[in-house]
Amino acid sequence: MKELQSALSTAGADGSKLVLLSAVGSVFCCFLDFIHFIRCLTDDRKGESARMAEAIRSFVNTFIHFTKPIIIAVNGPAIGLGESILPLCDLVWANEKAWFQMHYTTFGQSPDGCSMIMFPKIMGGASANEMLLCGRKLMAQEACGKGLVSRVFWTGTFTQDVMDHIKELASCNPVMLEKSKSLVRCNMRLELEQANERECEVLKKIWGSAQGMDSMLKYLQRKIDEF
């Protein structure tokens, strides 16, 4: 998360017109390192839960405050925080083989990345809850139908298509791109900051509680039992 924040900080200040975020390989974004996180929590539950909540708060705020357009090219599965931040970006392009899932409630966590307010805005509350509460998996085309993804490209031409569309977009007047983004976002910044704050506050409480710890361990146990 810190590397990405640092890259965005550089891109925000240099002469670039926009930012393209993608991943190398077949996965776009996986969970955080769960085992490592639980180990840290075991050592210092209060401290670690506060640190992790603060890290997520700061990471999400970076997206909320970024003024240049961010284009996301989802090359493969997007799970958890990597999915929840999509609505904070400006264009979301997906490989037709990509899929999207949050299973927060299965391991007793509440959603992050302002997803609790952005997902209902995009697809309505009921469809949002299918993802947020039920952990429903959406394929790229379904996610496009629901407005989470704005364009789907064939797997074989994904990289080329993304580059072609980025070049076209980059030929626009950069001042217009930033002005357009600020017109869209100016009304929402405060609402998003507050949502981020609330979500991280709840996460800190969950991680800091015996019950939250227990939910995560039970989830791990189920995963192990499945093997």
Add this chain to the structure above:
Amino acid sequence: MKELQSALSTAGADGSKLVLLSAVGSVFCCFLDFIHFIRCLTDDRKGESARMAEAIRSFVNTFIHFTKPIIIAVNGPAIGLGESILPLCDLVWANEKAWFQMHYTTFGQSPDGCSMIMFPKIMGGASANEMLLCGRKLMAQEACGKGLVSRVFWTGTFTQDVMDHIKELASCNPVMLEKSKSLVRCNMRLELEQANERECEVLKKIWGSAQGMDSMLKYLQRKIDEF
């Protein structure tokens, strides 16, 4: 309405994790008893219009304030208030044979259940007005495409599918379910209460007016003529 409010009040206070609302038989929700209502209005227009508006206001507020997830299983046609409250619930599952319709304007009534603000949020203003102003009927799959319904099940397996999915959801940590719902809703409660207030105020005026009474009687006349 009072029975349902009482059931929700019990469910809100006992150990249950979530509420599943459905209906027995082939219909999910029909109109209120129109003939009975008109008879009451004829006896005491001012009093009855105020009582009915207050009953709806209180019923809708119960949904606005309920803190546990409400899952709606729409077994058949959902008409009027039974449809307009769907966006106040958390998951909306429908039998593929179910359909959705409001024909408020045809009998000279204005919408209720916060539908005037929730339907545009879910499907955009123009699609919302097709339902609210034009009384357009949506089949389950169309309602799913527009975000009013979050999942459609086959008629033959509807009951079983609903129970399977409810069991899965009920296995989640109940604190997370409530926290998630409160994160989604915390920003909207005041807006919803005010919308409910305004809608019921307008309904009271319509029912209390000679013109409103006249619209309802004309509607009944047309219905009788159709037979």
Add this chain to the structure above:
Amino acid sequence: MKELQSALSTAGADGSKLVLLSAVGSVFCCFLDFIHFIRCLTDDRKGESARMAEAIRSFVNTFIHFTKPIIIAVNGPAIGLGESILPLCDLVWANEKAWFQMHYTTFGQSPDGCSMIMFPKIMGGASANEMLLCGRKLMAQEACGKGLVSRVFWTGTFTQDVMDHIKELASCNPVMLEKSKSLVRCNMRLELEQANERECEVLKKIWGSAQGMDSMLKYLQRKIDEF
């Protein structure tokens, strides 16, 4: 723009129940007269940019404040401001051959007509940006899938279908139509006025700047080179 405002002003005050907006011929709405506008800007950049921004602000405000339902029948291509105001209207019916496009960024302009807040509300931010930033063209059926259009009619029966549906709508109680519209809109008026204000402020700055002028001339040059 002034003719349309004047017609709306008349319709708002007379006995009509609703307004139907359409166009004669094969196009619904094209760009403003670009060459003429650039010539005026060349003569008096500060004055003309202020005048044009004010004209758009006033035109868009007319739609924001209109209290009777406006039904739009999009007979053919809707480009620029003619598309961006669609979400300010109440029902949007399209000929299946109609298409929708804004290419503001290609000639260095920022969006207008409150589109920066209304398009994300209707289709989510990413899909909205495909149109607003990338100038993506939507065919009528796609626009219907995204909620911009609420109904698509076959080309052969378009005019007849529109008239049939308008007659049905016009048979409703006019008080209910206005009350319903005011219930939907009452929460949004201030937000829309402010968005309109901000958008026109940005447009004035762009048109009044050497850089903005340059973007428009470059766009014209590209168009000429294409021939």
